[in-house]
Amino acid sequence: MNKILQKQVLAPTLKQIIVEAPLIAKKAKAGQFVILRIHEKGERIPLTIADYDRDNGTITMIFQEVGSSTKRLGLLEIGDEILDLVGPLGQPTEHPAGAKRIVCVGGGVGVAPVYPEAKELHESGVEIISIVGARNEELLFYLDNMKAVSKELHVTTDDGSKGRKGFVTDVLKELIESDKGIDAVIAIGPMPMMKAVSDLTKNYGLKTIVSLNSLMVDGTGMCGGCRVTIGNETKFACIDGPAFDAHEVDFIEQMRRLRMYQIEEKVEDCRCGEGME
């Protein structure tokens, strides 16, 4: 069960694994995630289903090694099994009805969850313009995959080591202003990036969807730890999301909530602001 069939190092702290999970592969849709646990004393951590293969019964996950669980996951090799793996969790992303042209923005590891969205939309005949951003060239991945499902692919890096120097929002702003008939935006990445995208598109009244990476325990609506304020209502990211209308999300609150265990986890390098500051 849950055997790792393939493993690939995408960048020094960024890994991709393909795992045998027929039941999950059969059901998975873009926007959904799994929760996994690696050892008996392990934490339950959520990861997006970056891709799935229904025929072979496998799912793909891409993760950044930020703390003890993701680092330990990175140590597993082909043939190893993941102790617990449950999913698909969350609601599939509801794509804006009637949209013909959608911009997909992926920041950092956020490219992993944005790819299945772009792929599904592309397959249903929507024209995709993609913007992929990272701190530097080394952290870029999935460019070929994104290209295959996009009409245009734009790349940005903070240091200019690949593509354009700057932020994804720089490109997005130009695209919007060049009047290409964009109907909606899907943006997934670090919170500050999603907030910046949301602030930008709000000015243009452009429908924007983001996917929130709240802290989770069960992923089934049982603990309420993943709560987010949407509009004026509290929602649970794991069962009501993780995708939400960006213009309704209280990003400041979400950014604070992600810092909840910073002391307990003794983290040296918080990646919350990655790619933006």
Added chain:
Amino acid sequence: MAGTKKNPMPCQPGEERVKNFLEVALGYDEDVAINEAKRCIQCKNPKCVSGCPVGIEIPKFIEKIAEGDFQGAIDTLKEKNSLPAICGRVCPQEEQCEKVCIVGIKNEPVGIGRLERFAADWERKNRKEQSKISNTEGKKVAIVGSGPAGLTCAGELAKMGYQVTIFEAFHQAGGVLMYGIPEFRLPKEIVQEEINALLNLGVELKTNVVIGQTITIKELMEEEGYEAVFVGSGAGLPYFLNIPGENLNGVYSANEFLTRVNLMRAYLHPQWDTPVKVGKKVAVVGAGNVAMDAARTAKRLGAEDVYIVYRRSEDEMPARIEEIHHAKEEGIDFRLLTNPMEVLGNSEGWVTGLKCLKMELGEPDSSGRRRPVPIENSEFELDVDVVIIAIGQGPNPLIPRSTPELQTSKWGNITADESTGNTSMEGVFAGGDVVTGAATVIKAMGAGKNAAVAMDQYIKNK
């Protein structure tokens, strides 16, 4: 000779136990158990039996204990109750069997729960290795959820010869028994042993399957060949107060707090990976069993001051008397007639206090209960850094959402016949908290048992 009072339950002293997670109540030894059993007058018309939701033959098992026939006692118990070690510990006996015990009219009632626990523990110590039965012949039935309702239903159906599969969302079976009720009240080892005994009857357990997400009820029946399905998915969805500041860092639902500690062993962090923020001063809002468990857990994790904040008075507190008593002994500070208004926080988003309003009891309402009414200008701030909300849970929406055929109440509970568990969807039965709302372990077990009988009939008449 038999006295007017129950033989007291030996307990770890209060100041000792707040430093550990070991069980608080230690259980009767053989002599005390026999002595307590002799307090039962063996009524011809035993009221106690009707007070027990699963109808245990109480005088019979007590008589066996009095005779020193402990095996006979446990056999009698197990005819009606497959999880006696658990019920003997957590049943609200004072509301059920013991409430109507004849001896209780003049004196303290017979300690039925304590005796049940004694017999069950005796058997656990003397139990022989059971070999696992495997059953690949019978018709297939599916159970959703491995709380007391699902476990009991599974056990009954397995005994009838069905091939039973339990699907559980979590990585571990047991439901609230595992993730909710703390170790110091119900040791997880005991729960696990009872689950193992059920699995030995040939029940198959599939963890990490969320019905409604991984696979739907309809698919179980139409594609996987299950003849009938029992839904015992519990009442897991935590309610919040909907007051300002509730999403600040440091505000937990009791479910989250207790799950982190019980299931994920956050009290052993960092040996176990899951963290929990305990805080120095903790307010627990609510006064049911769940609130007591959360408060007593926080105290054990090192919180200096732990408050129970409750807007009604002592009389209305829904928790078991024993739990309230234990909480007081452990130094929990009860702030009754106190209504939380707002969680206060600092600029970083952390809890710094709980703004409350004092209440007083007003005129009785139509139900005869005196309603709490706010005292004007009585606002004050409780200095706390963690707030735990324990005001109740509703049914989880995943199954109703994915199964439109299932009729639900306006609160989202699955509508089911009380005596059979029959729902609006053919072949689907339901029971336990998902039907009744948050109730008790023994009621959930009763529902699981009734449903098993009805499912057997349904399949035979198909």
